[in-house]
Amino acid sequence: MFDICLFDLDETLVRTEDIKDIREAGKNNDTPAYRREVVTALGRRADRHIYSQAFLQEIRARFPNLQLGIFTRSPRSYAETVLTWAYPGFNWDILVAYEDVPRTKPYGDGIDQAMDHFGILDAQHLPRTMLVGDSDVDVRSAYHCGCVVTLDKGAWPNPRQSDHWRALEHVPDAIINAPDQILSVLANPTHFLPELERTLATNAARLGAPRFDKIGHFVPRSIGGDTTSYQIYVSGRSFANYESVQYRKGWHRLTESIEENKDSDIFPDEWVETVRAFIASQYYRFFGPSEIIVSAVPHRPGRKPRLENFLGQLAASVAQRPLHGINVSCAPGLFAYKQGVRSQHGEHLGRDERFTNVRDHLYIRQPDLIKPKTSFLVIDDVMTTGASLIYAYKYLKDAGALDVKCLAFAKNVGNLF
Structure with a gap:
């Protein structure tokens, strides 16, 4: 079904809210000292991973033709360091970071860049491209590009923040509560659509309860x-x-x-x-x-x-x-x-x-x-x-x-x- 699946990085793949200041300090800063600072900060918390490396490898195994990448607002030096620390040896097909596009999220330019990189920057491939993220800027950037978006609520805090409510108000294509559900989205995205959209998209029987967003x-x-x-x-x-x-x-x-x-x-x-x-x-x-x-x-x-x-x-x-x-x-x-x-x-x-x-x-x-x-x-x-x-x-x-x-x-x- 999909050609490309891009993931947001912070609070989607890895919990990093506590090192936000360090993340932002990476803009135009790619020194060895900065990268060491990021690694040291990452090591101070034991529950960093939201998506495990084993699970990402399972996605690779189940969908061998799927291009897996990262689209983040974070600086490249920071993103590369976090990805190397969290997923050593995992080969991402593309990384689109803060410096790589003139307009980052909530614009969809980074998704366009990824599609262009893989030679499929045309309208017919938009339904075959997906962004997975945790926030409203992810939903809006996918809509701006024109592709599919999955909102992953797995790492949301309780109580929810205003950004989370805004993301839900934009009614993403799919909403999931844990990483393992992304496998089902990749295999059959229509089953995750709101009910009227689902019935217009397929004659197949519904799996589970109908989706009506409140x-x-x-x-x-x-x-x-x-x-x-x-x-x-x-x-x-x-x-x-x-x-x-x-x-x-x-x-x-x-x-x-x-x-x-x-x-x-x-x-x-x-x-x-x-x-x-x-x-x-x-x-x-x-x-x-x-x-x-x-x-x-x-x-x-x-x-x-x-x-x-x-x-x-x-x-x-x-x-x-x-x-x-x-x-x-x-x-x-x-x-x-x-x-x-x-x-x-x-x-x-x-x-x-x-x-x-x-x-x-x-x-x-x-x-x-x-x-x-x-x-x-x-x-x-x-x-x-x-x-x-x-x-x-x-x-x-x-x-x-x-x-x-x-x-x-x-x-x-x-x-x-």
Whole structure:
């Protein structure tokens, strides 16, 4: 599947957060004394390795045609010293360090350089090139280049830092919790995709639970928000019309599917199956059936009721093939917008304007549907700020709904820089 697999170095392969100052001192400093200082510092900690040399050799053995390399923001003198100390005798196919590119991460120039080095710098090889890293700059650099990215959370501290949350918000192609999982990603990356992307990519049966990423969103403080986090699930990504993501957008099936269905009355079966998978994974009860009402962010006055039409398609699917232990009904008229609501996208509303626009115009049109022991699922297509789903959640909870979940088909991935 893959031609190239590049690894980030610090906190991905080796734990080095405690020698950050020494690392940064390596810029334009390649003296024997500096390299000795790095080796001495490395020896002060026993648990440096995240990826062992034996495991890297296993990757080599299983994927003999795979080019293995390093793409790091660290200086070359530091990176070479760490790699020699941590993996003596291991032959990396390429090292791209701080000095080797005019723009390092979060730009993807270093990945481009590696692809060029191996003679495959063209768009058709982007799906066959992968970066493995632990931070948001790794995710963004892969998106900028246009290649696949795996986020390795194996060495993340507890509690997580803001950079970790930002990395998750960018919805990487694969998310793993330990090095050994990278073998499965290399062998079959589609199984690690968010669920809607996975169903669009393959007809193969799912291995394990479906992936729905849960991302926290906030009402801006500038309009009265606080630290309350509103959890919204996403089943994929939609890459926007920015130059920084153009190469990743160029071969992204879900982005294409969303564009193809922006005026649809009938949606792909994969969209319906994804919502069914979400309901089955989130609402099953052992004692008695679950009662679920599925609704959607409503259309604006004068616009086509796209998501309402989708709910009709979902209702037909559930009627034909009921979900075991779950009673599902669809309520396309649960929400509505008042006259005067503006077009979020068409009028290019800013973040605060998006929130106030939804806050002041969205309302519950069928409050009689809110009953005890009934759960609600609210669906949107592409989520940018999360404003529509946040206020749908808030208004349902304020009206007495006990259990409300929100699902977007895709998380918008906008300008990276």
